[in-house]
Amino acid sequence: MPAKDFYHDIVKNALIKDGWTITNDPYILSIGKRDLFVDLGADKLLSAEKGLKKIAVEIKSFTSLSRVNDLEKALGQYILYYDIIQDIEPERLLYLAITESIFEEFFTEPIGQILLKNQRLSLMTFDAKQEVICQWIQ
Numbered sequence: 051m052p053a054k055d056f057y058h059d060i061v062k063n064a065l066i067k068d069g070w071t072i073t074n075d076p077y078i079l080s081i082g083k084r085d086l087f088v089d090l091g092a093d094k095l096l097s098a099e100k101g102l103k104k105i106a107v108e109i110k111s112f113t114s115l116s117r118v119n120d121l122e123k124a125l126g127q128y129i130l131y132y133d134i135i136q137d138i139e140p141e142r143l144l145y146l147a148i149t150e151s152i153f154e155e156f157f158t159e160p161i162g163q164i165l166l167k168n169q170r171l172s173l174m175t176f177d178a179k180q181e182v183i184c185q186w187i188q
Contacts, residue, residue: 052087055109061147061174062090063181065107070094077106079134088131088144104142106135107174112152118161128171143188145174150184 055061062072074091090107108131112120124146132144148157153175156162165171166187173187 055089056111056113057109057147057149057176057178058089060178060181061107061109061176064176064183065090065092067181068094068183070105073104074106079131079138081134081138086131086134088135089147091142104139106131106142106144107147108144109147112148112156117152117156121156121161125165125171132171143172145172145186147174147176150175150177153185 062075065072070092071094072090072092074088076087076089077091079086079088088106089109092105092107094103094105095101096103108124108128110120110124112124114120128144128146135142135144153162153173157166157173166173169188173185175184175187176182177184
């Protein structure tokens with residue numbers, strides 16, 4: 051099993067504070083002979099009418115010297131996980147969790163904006179110091 055991301059416990063605590071129940075740590079995707087590990091799986095009851103919302107969260111720190119390299123790796127992993135989840139559990143939504151500061155620094159630039167405009171990924175931003183979720187971006 052891969053090592054946990056630096057922000058793993060912070061994101062987990064933020065989700066719990068936001069009313070989510072952590073159901074999988076990690077959320078294991080089995081396909082063929084391979085197992086892949088998404089950082090977290092969680093559920094939240096929205097209301098009796100709306101039912102249960104299920105998510106999977108892949109956490110990324112963006113700590114290397116190249117933010118573009120971090121983005122390329124995260125996006126490739128996100129696409130792979132997304133496609134597998136759509137096949138085995140299509141009601142579960144996948145989010146890439148990043149700090150609010152990385153979002154403000156990188157996703158406000160044209161390279162990040164084009165991904166959001168083309169709806170290439172869903173983001174969850176968080177404040178690492180306060181351990182709270184800031185934004186859900188789909």
